[in-house]
Amino acid sequence: MRIALVVPPWGPDDIRAKDTRGISGCWPTPGLQYVAAVLRDAGHEILFLEGFFYTNEEMKRKTLEFNADALGVYVISLLWDKAKQFIEDVKEANPTIYTFIGGHGATAMPETLMNDTESLDAIVIGEGEITSRELMAAIEEGSSPGNIKGLLIKENGRLLRTPPRPILDNLDELPFPAVDLCEMDRYYPSFEQVSTVPAMQMLASRGCDGSCLYCYKMYGKRIRLRSPSLIVDEIEYYKNEYGVREIKFWDEHFTFSHEHVYGFCNELMERGLKVRWWVSCRADSVDRPLLKAMKKAGCWCINYGVESGVQKHLDTLMKNETLDQIREAVRLTHSVGIKTHTTYIFGIPGETFEDGLKTIEFAKELGSFTVEFFPITPFPGTPLYKGVMKGLFGTMSENLSDQGMLLDRPCFVPFSMTADEIMELRRLAYIKYFFRPKFLFYRLMNIMSPFQVRAMWSGAKSLLQMVGEQISALWKKTINRSQS
Numbered sequence: 001m002r003i004a005l006v007v008p009p010w011g012p013d014d015i016r017a018k019d020t021r022g023i024s025g026c027w028p029t030p031g032l033q034y035v036a037a038v039l040r041d042a043g044h045e046i047l048f049l050e051g052f053f054y055t056n057e058e059m060k061r062k063t064l065e066f067n068a069d070a071l072g073v074y075v076i077s078l079l080w081d082k083a084k085q086f087i088e089d090v091k092e093a094n095p096t097i098y099t100f101i102g103g104h105g106a107t108a109m110p111e112t113l114m115n116d117t118e119s120l121d122a123i124v125i126g127e128g129e130i131t132s133r134e135l136m137a138a139i140e141e142g143s144s145p146g147n148i149k150g151l152l153i154k155e156n157g158r159l160l161r162t163p164p165r166p167i168l169d170n171l172d173e174l175p176f177p178a179v180d181l182c183e184m185d186r187y188y189p190s191f192e193q194v195s196t197v198p199a200m201q202m203l204a205s206r207g208c209d210g211s212c213l214y215c216y217k218m219y220g221k222r223i224r225l226r227s228p229s230l231i232v233d234e235i236e237y238y239k240n241e242y243g244v245r246e247i248k249f250w251d252e253h254f255t256f257s258h259e260h261v262y263g264f265c266n267e268l269m270e271r272g273l274k275v276r277w278w279v280s281c282r283a284d285s286v287d288r289p290l291l292k293a294m295k296k297a298g299c300w301c302i303n304y305g306v307e308s309g310v311q312k313h314l315d316t317l318m319k320n321e322t323l324d325q326i327r328e329a330v331r332l333t334h335s336v337g338i339k340t341h342t343t344y345i346f347g348i349p350g351e352t353f354e355d356g357l358k359t360i361e362f363a364k365e366l367g368s369f370t371v372e373f374f375p376i377t378p379f380p381g382t383p384l385y386k387g388v389m390k391g392l393f394g395t396m397s398e399n400l401s402d403q404g405m406l407l408d409r410p411c412f413v414p415f416s417m418t419a420d421e422i423m424e425l426r427r428l429a430y431i432k433y434f435f436r437p438k439f440l441f442y443r444l445m446n447i448m449s450p451f452q453v454r455a456m457w458s459g460a461k462s463l464l465q466m467v468g469e470q471i472s473a474l475w476k477k478t479i480n481r482s483q484s
């Protein structure tokens with residue numbers, strides 16, 4: 001069959017606040033690349049379209065010119081409106097095309113999305129590789145997909161949810177993601193996320209055993225690890241084919257198994273592959289010997305999701321970490337020569353503006369190389385979202401297109417704060433963090449590539465915009481006060 005796999009049309013305006021649009025980039029979508037690789041291996045011809053590069057009309061034309069028998073679309077909740085429009089437009093032009101969707105948004109609220117459009121034939125719930133393969137085989141044969149696990153379909157005018165698809169036991173059985181089907185030369189990472197280019201993204205594992213309130217555990221808690229030799233094979237392939245200098249690992253919990261990390265580092269060094277790499281770790285899962293081994297094997301930066309500088313709020317978020325553990329992890333990481341990227345959220349249920357200011361101070365104390373501050377966003381499927389739907393925690397916008405953590409307004413406002421306060425904390429955090437002579441000196445002394453010079457320039461422009469916004473917010477506040 002001829003299958004078009006599509007990331008719906010989107011741009012920085014859809015996912016970013018005005019003041020950070022200049023620093024946004026576009027990474028490929030690993031989940032869809034895995035699905036593409038498995039469908040290609042099953043003998044299908046694939047067209048992979050990235051919505052960042054094309055308009056809705058251009059993508060529709062390409063899909064129709066390709067004469068696709070089926071159309072699979074990646075869905076996160078924020079971009080559902082775009083995905084829906086695209087599916088409806090293609091279906092209108094070619095009513096016989098079989099349409100299906102998958103991804104986090106699709107998995108978290110399949111019934112809602114299916115009921116939202118007539119033009120959708122199936123939703124792949126959860127991990128997509130095997131379900132999509134079986135679904136496409138059934139459509140090709142003309143048989144009913146009703147006995148395939150992991151689907152929501154329409155049968156006799158009613159919705160039918162088939163039994164859940166078990167998660168894959170052995171990730172090593174999967175082919176490499178089909179990066180060769182993507183226009184790799186047109187992607188570029190967001191500034192601040194890598195130290196140099198070309199950079200490629202990868203996954204060494206799937207899953208996390210944590211239970212954070214705001215996190216969607218699509219795969220449950222069982223962590224599955226790929227063999228170190230296969231991970232390094234994939235890196236070697238990217239180096240040879242794409243001249244890659246840096247790898248960004250999107251694993252949720254990279255240091256879950258120390259044995260696995262040592263195995264990976266040893267394999268990388270034995271093969272003499274010189275690449276820089278970047279990972280996300282939990283602060284309670286690192287120690288000095290492990291960090292030293294990671295540094296030796298090329299790890300240049302570790303991302304710790306710190307979230308708050310107030311213990312009470314870490315507990316609300318069910319992080320199962322203490323401020324001291326975080327301090328120690330960041331200190332150890334810096335001591336072996338690895339930089340840190342730390343992320344923080346504002347608008348935690350029960351958090352006040354003053355608590356937010358404490359988080360900013362904690363961020364300054366940790367002194368990471370790069371930082372990000374987000375309004376908390378309850379994504380469907382998370383315990384936070386379920387609580388909000390029951391009237392707990394605070395109020396939330398009903399529009400799916402507001403479900404981003406980088407937008408101009410917060411999607412969710414806790415009872416303990418206002419939306420303006422959340423946005424003010426975000427601005428203040430960046431301003432207070434970056435406008436410190438000591439920090440600016442540290443950043444200037446640590447420029448690792450021309451890419452980072454460009455990154456700093458774009459970052460500086462964003463910051464100046466934030467300063468402007470902050471001045472105008474203060475001015476408005478003063479006028480309001482004097483009028484009341």
Ligand code: B12
Binds near residue numbers: 030100124
């Ligand atoms: C890597 C990543 C990114 C990267 C790459 C984005 C991308 N397009 O893939 C970057 C940094 C660019 C990014 C950006 C954003 N992201 Co992001 N990202 C992730 C992350 C960390 C990993 C995703 C991943 O690759 N997983 C591994 C692969 C193998 O799994 P998978 O994606 O689930 O794919 C499997 C199934 O879902 C399914 N599947 C996936 N797509 C499809 C399509 C079809 C047709 C089918 C049949 C099946 C299928 O099969 C795949 C293989 O089994 C997840 C968090 C997480 N832990 O998963 C968040 C996550 C997906 N991101 C999220 C969000 C919100 C965003 C942003 C909107 C951020 C923002 N501004 O607010 C932007 C949107 C940009 C965009 N256009 O996608 C949310 C989505 C929440 C939701 N309810 O929809 C998540 C879940 C994080 C979170 N906050 O909880 N993200």
Ligand code: SF4
Binds near residue numbers: 208212215253305
């Ligand atoms: S540690 Fe990270 S990936 Fe794991 S549950 Fe918490 S937020 Fe999710």
